[in-house]
Amino acid sequence: MATQYEISGTTARGIAGSVERGVAEGALTPGVALPPVRRLADDLGVSPGTVATAYKELRRRGIVVTRGRGGTVVAPAPAVASRRPPKVPEGLRDLAGGHPDPALLPALLPPSRLSPGAHSHRSAPRLARLEDAVRDWLGADGVPVDHVTFAHGALDLIDRVLSVELRSGDAVAMEDPGYHHLLDLVAALGLRTVPVVVDDEGMRPEALREALGAGVRAVVFSPRAQNPYGGCFSAARRDALAEVLRGAPDVLVVENDHASEVAGATLHTVTGSGLTRWVHVRSVSKFLGTDLRWAAAACDPVTLARHDGRLLMTSGWVSHLLQETVYGLMTDEDTRALVARARETYALRRSALAGELAVRGVVAHAASGLNLWVPVRDESAVVNGLRSYGWWVAAGARFRLAAGPGVRIATAGLEPADAARLASDFATVLGESEATYGG
Secondary structure, rough: OOOOOOOOOHHHHHHHHHHHHHHHHOOOOOOOEEHHHHHHHHHHHHHHHHHHHHHHHHHHOOOOHHHHHHHHEEEEOOOOOOOOOOOOOOOOOEOOOOOOOOHHHHOOOOOOOOOOOOOOOOOOOHHHHHHHHHHHHHOOOOOOOOOEEEEEHHHHHHHHHHHHOOOOOOEEEEEEEEOOHHHHHHOOOOEEEEEEEEEOOOOOOHHHHHHHHOOOOEOOOOEOOOOOOOOOHHHHHHHHHHHHHHOOOOEEEEOOOHHHHOOOOOOOOOOEEEEEOEEEEEEOOOOOOOOOEEEEEOOOOHHHHHHHHHHHHHHOOHHHHHHHHHHHHOOOOOHHHHHHHHHHHHHOOOOOOOHHHHOOOOOEEOOOOOOEEEOOOOOOOHHHHHHOOOOEEEEHHHHOOOOOEEEEEEEOOOOHHHHHHHHOOOOHHHHHHHHOOOO
């Protein structure tokens, strides 16, 4: 029983807010039982219906849970540990990591003119020339660029905008299967995840409409190179999603274009479709270097103000040394040529494996990006089976919410010459797995 914290309020909203404050302040800890509806109603001088409505709202937002005879209790604290992949066994070919090919990344050199670093850059957090380059970069793909900002990578920006926009228990529509670090981030922020099924064209409009109907406050998706499924928006899918989203003008739309230059697909962005609250974010780790923890974003003016306001209260700005390095690479002709070669190479490697699997009757999803997704019946059987042939792939469990099982195969470092052998081994393992289940 919650005896150390006195719940107050005369309306359902007030009572729910009082409980939420108690949870946020630590006075109501996970597992603590709230008073029964009638008892709290008597204590506050309100109707039982008012308290019941407050508890219903708290349950909807994930702040409390109901345990039958155990009553209504404060929900468990969200997990903050990421579901990191297991260590790659020694001697195996790693196709689970999803990293770019080091041979297709430029050499990272510090800028020739170093920032003096003796004063604060809070008044001018972004290098003007890099900001201009970002406007040209995003604008060329149809993203509105009236308001742009920088962050320490895509996850850093998404973490910040969700933190300032949403409160504990709010719901976020997420791709299913989806990027495991994003799924973990949403949980760590105390937010609820509402899975939205994807296909080869990304989020499905009817599933997104259902999620919006369930009261989500934000939507996070990738317009291309969706991880792990590989989907990419077509123009028709973009238009259908935009129509659904325009019906929910208060919902924040986060478009995560994480692979951008090496996605292997044209960008069809929803951001120019008349949405009220939106942000389009791009990082450079997939094509300029995994150690470049920098991202650019374009967004609506309210999101810009809230993001930058929180940034100023924490790190203040993104390192100007980092910005100088990114600008130098983005404007270097040799680097641009290398990125173009990487884009072509990744597309060839992805399609080579998908083609070899298709020849052997194995269905794979690989419309864009640096990996492909193969639906399977038993993830463990396939992962362990391929291990016996010298391959290490990612079990799909850490990417899934309600979606069916599968495995993710990273193709960035897989030469086409190796694709036939992997596909043959995969088909053999899949056949053995299906035989175990009777076909």
